[in-house]
Amino acid sequence: MPNRFALKNYNYLPVNMPNFEDFKLNKQLMQAIEALGYQEPSPIQEKAIPLALAGHDVMGVAQTGTGKTAAFVLPILMKLRYAQGFLPRALILAPTRELAIQIDSAIEELSKFTDLRHTVLYGGVGTKAQIEALEAGLDIITATPGRLMDLYLDEHLMFKELNTLVLDEADKMMDMGFMPQIRKLLEVIPVKRQNLLFSATMPEKVLRLSEEFLEYPMMVEVSPQSTTAETVTQVKYALPNLRTKIALLELFLQNAEEFYRVIVFTRSRQNANNVYKYLCRKTNEEEIRVIHANKDQNTRINAMEAFKAGDVRILVSTDVAARGIDASMVSHVINFDVPILYEEYVHRIGRTGRAKQSGTAITFYTEAEEYHLQKIEKLISMEIPEQPLPDGVEIHKTPFEEAQAMAREIDNQKRRENPDFKGAFHEKKASNIAPKRKPNKNQKSGTGASPKKKKKR
Numbered sequence: 001m002p003n004r005f006a007l008k009n010y011n012y013l014p015v016n017m018p019n020f021e022d023f024k025l026n027k028q029l030m031q032a033i034e035a036l037g038y039q040e041p042s043p044i045q046e047k048a049i050p051l052a053l054a055g056h057d058v059m060g061v062a063q064t065g066t067g068k069t070a071a072f073v074l075p076i077l078m079k080l081r082y083a084q085g086f087l088p089r090a091l092i093l094a095p096t097r098e099l100a101i102q103i104d105s106a107i108e109e110l111s112k113f114t115d116l117r118h119t120v121l122y123g124g125v126g127t128k129a130q131i132e133a134l135e136a137g138l139d140i141i142t143a144t145p146g147r148l149m150d151l152y153l154d155e156h157l158m159f160k161e162l163n164t165l166v167l168d169e170a171d172k173m174m175d176m177g178f179m180p181q182i183r184k185l186l187e188v189i190p191v192k193r194q195n196l197l198f199s200a201t202m203p204e205k206v207l208r209l210s211e212e213f214l215e216y217p218m219m220v221e222v223s224p225q226s227t228t229a230e231t232v233t234q235v236k237y238a239l240p241n242l243r244t245k246i247a248l249l250e251l252f253l254q255n256a257e258e259f260y261r262v263i264v265f266t267r268s269r270q271n272a273n274n275v276y277k278y279l280c281r282k283t284n285e286e287e288i289r290v291i292h293a294n295k296d297q298n299t300r301i302n303a304m305e306a307f308k309a310g311d312v313r314i315l316v317s318t319d320v321a322a323r324g325i326d327a328s329m330v331s332h333v334i335n336f337d338v339p340i341l342y343e344e345y346v347h348r349i350g351r352t353g354r355a356k357q358s359g360t361a362i363t364f365y366t367e368a369e370e371y372h373l374q375k376i377e378k379l380i381s382m383e384i385p386e387q388p389l390p391d392g393v394e395i396h397k398t399p400f401e402e403a404q405a406m407a408r409e410i411d412n413q414k415r416r417e418n419p420d421f422k423g424a425f426h427e428k429k430a431s432n433i434a435p436k437r438k439p440n441k442n443q444k445s446g447t448g449a450s451p452k453k454k455k456k457r
């Protein structure tokens with residue numbers, strides 16, 4: 001009688017099983033979902049899609065790599081249905097050009113059985129092709145705010161028909177860098193429209209900013225904001241200085257079998273360049289690329305595509321690649337520096353462990369960065385497990401200047417926590433490592449030389 005058992009079990013199971021059928025999408029969209037091989041909606045899709053389809057403003061918060069893009073694209077495609085007129089009816093904004101391009105490709109995939117027209121607008125490249133696409137007429141635009149506003153001000157674009165606005169990486173779009181542009185845009189687009197905001201992080205102060213233009217948004221939180229993806233294993237390594245960070249990075253990357261697709265994040269463009277140059281000397285140059293805001297746009301796009309295609313093993317990047325980028329099978333994210341914008345930690349490590357795959361995030365930190373890492377641990381409500389340094393890492397001495405810079409940073413951190421703090425402790429320590437007298441000897445007692453000592457503070 002196995003069949004009857006099977007039937008019986010079946011009755012228990014499907015009650016809460018989400019199913020794409022439940023959304024009553026049209027057949028062109030169902031076909032696209034099938035072609036992409038999506039079996040069932042992810043939790044954020046399950047919750048946000050019905051609300052968006054019903055016309056609500058939605059604020060969707062869910063971990064990295066859980067399908068937020070389709071959660072806003074599918075309702076838009078369902079709402080717009082067919083190509084119509086010349087003016088865009090949906091606008092999606094993203095913080096980086098690479099992400100805008102990626103969202104536009106997702107629209108391409110999901111709309112491929114419809115006649116809906118879409119394009120992507122971003123800076124750093126000529127405007128000719130973009131203007132042509134606008135003039136040909138289209139339904140959906142994905143854009144970075146700067147280029148969008150330039151084209152608008154040059155009258156290549158009108159927002160009269162716009163009925164849906166999406167802010168992907170919404171907290172980033174509402175930060176100081178972008179909010180002035182967003183406010184300008186809000187003044188020129190129709191007030192009567194649907195707003196969809198998505199991110200894995202949504203700090204309280206950003207939520208308040210969103211009240212400027214959302215009236216009664218439906219808040220959909222799959223997990224508390226800033227929860228890291230469960231699929232990412234996190235570890236941290238305390239390191240005395242830059243040289244030792246490089247040594248550990250090099251050791252890891254030598255193991256190409258395990259570290260088969262890696263993103264190395266650095267705090268600044270300069271650090272990205274330095275790490276890249278160093279690695280090029282040590283490894284096969286063909287398997288490494290670097291991207292940051294000072295690289296020309298085509299180089300950035302090519303690097304990202306080569307990395308996504310698996311032609312390049314190691315991508316060194318600033319936070320320009322932290323948000324939204326969806327490369328499959330990233331084995332490791334390595335935070336060469338601790339991010340100072342704490343939310344970026346969640347986004348950086350979310351480049352691995354996407355769509356139910358697993359991945360590892362490794363964070364290097366010096367004594368001067370420990371302060372920031374502790375803030376990050378508070379944000380993500382977990383302590384990142386510390387790993388002892390593996391055998392074979394060469395531990396370098398901390399040069400005087402670096403030790404002093406770290407001491408100064410630590411003083412500043414203490415002052416931030418306690419304005420009365422005078423900084424005497426570290427000044428004294430730093431003066432102990434006077435370079436001319438004893439360049440290395442006191443190194444161990446010097447600030448930043450031994451993160452192991454930090455527990456005492």
Ligand code: ADP
Nearest residue numbers: 038040041042064065066067068069070326355
């Ligand atoms: P997020 O924006 O939440 O970080 P993405 O929208 O970039 O995540 O999606 C991550 C990956 O998961 C993408 O490669 C996407 O194609 C895939 N994906 C999205 N929805 C589903 C689904 N329902 N089933 C399987 N894979 C999905």
Ligand code: MG
Nearest residue numbers: 068069168324
């Ligand atoms: Mg996303």
